[in-house]
Amino acid sequence: MFKKKTSILFVDAKEGENKHIQVPTKLLKHWRKYVLFYNFIILILMGIVAYFVYEKTSESYRLELTKANKVKQMIDVQKIEKSFKSIDENVNKINVFLKKRGLSEMNFENVGGEAYNDIDVTNVDEVAQFYSEYLEKVAEKIKKVPMGKPHIGKITSKFGYRHNPFTGRSSEKHSGIDFKGAYGSRINATADGEVFFAGVRGGYGNCVIIQHKNNIKTLYAHMRKITVKQGQKVSLGDKVGELGNTGRSTGPHLHYEIMMNDEKINPEPFFKL
Known part of the structure; x- marks a missing residue:
């Protein structure tokens, strides 16, 4: 080349x-x-x-x-808005429950209101995360409120005035609710708290008192056996004792009380939302 x-x-x-x-x-x-x-x-x-x-x-x-x-295209934004509104409505029901019972309501920013008007697919994850955290806070607060029954037995005596169970004649004020049950059956704490008292307490017999948030106490009386100690932390559903017939009692049962600011109130409204 x-x-x-x-x-x-x-x-x-x-x-x-x-x-x-x-x-x-x-x-x-x-x-x-x-x-x-x-x-x-x-x-x-x-x-x-x-x-x-x-x-x-x-x-x-x-x-x-x-x-x-x-x-x-697959995501139905209107359906999402409806779901979030439904969550808000249920939370509002819980707040009504708390307010009726003299408890503080749960208020969090950016809940409900005009927020739904601007919802878009791009921020669904952010909104969902907000509600997830919000409901976790709701659950934590509810755990500290004495809700539900401490025993599965039938209610035999309600809060208020009743005939004297020993004489059947004169009336007396009953400061709690009685549950009938099998001797030795389980009794549960109705909320998170700390054991304020555990021992024999006059006519209550073997008794446990638990201190909760919002200056609320719950009392469990006439137990056969106490399974917690004073100062012990307890969680919702923990066993506090066994049903018995100690103290001023006509037969095996649980006497349950709720006290707010040291005033005895009717526990029955706390059994349901």
Whole structure:
């Protein structure tokens, strides 16, 4: 291809050795053209590679965008709004329950109101996370309120005035609710709290008093056996003792009281929302 060649002599002044090479004469004369040609080829190759990378990336982006649009179409925003409103309504019912019983309501910012008007698929996760955390707080607060029954037995005597169970004649004020049950059956704490008293307490016999939040106490009396100690932390549903017939009692039963600010109140409204 390159028949004519030109000799180039490299002289080493220090070591005195000379190097001799032959380079095609055409290459020496037109080296600028060859450099430009090869640079042009490299640029073309780079352009081709960039084009394929762009096409691949664009296709991937289009596929992801298509998937996102399909998901957006599948999500019923109105249904989501309805679900969140339903949650708010239920929380409001809980607040009514707390208010009727003299307890503080649960108030959190950004709940309900105009927030639903701006709901979009893009912030569904954020709204769902908010409600998840909100309901966790609700659950924690409810655990500290004495809700439900401490025993599964039948109610035999309610709060208020009743005939004296010993004479059957004169009336007396009954400060709690009595549950009939099997001797030795389980008695549970109705809320989280700390054992204020555990021991024999006059006519109550074997008795446990638990201190809860909001200056509320619950009392469990006439037990056969006490299974907690004073100062012990208890959780909702923990066993505090066994049903018995100690103290001023006509037979095996549990006497249960709720006290708010040291005033005895009717426990029955706390059995349901």
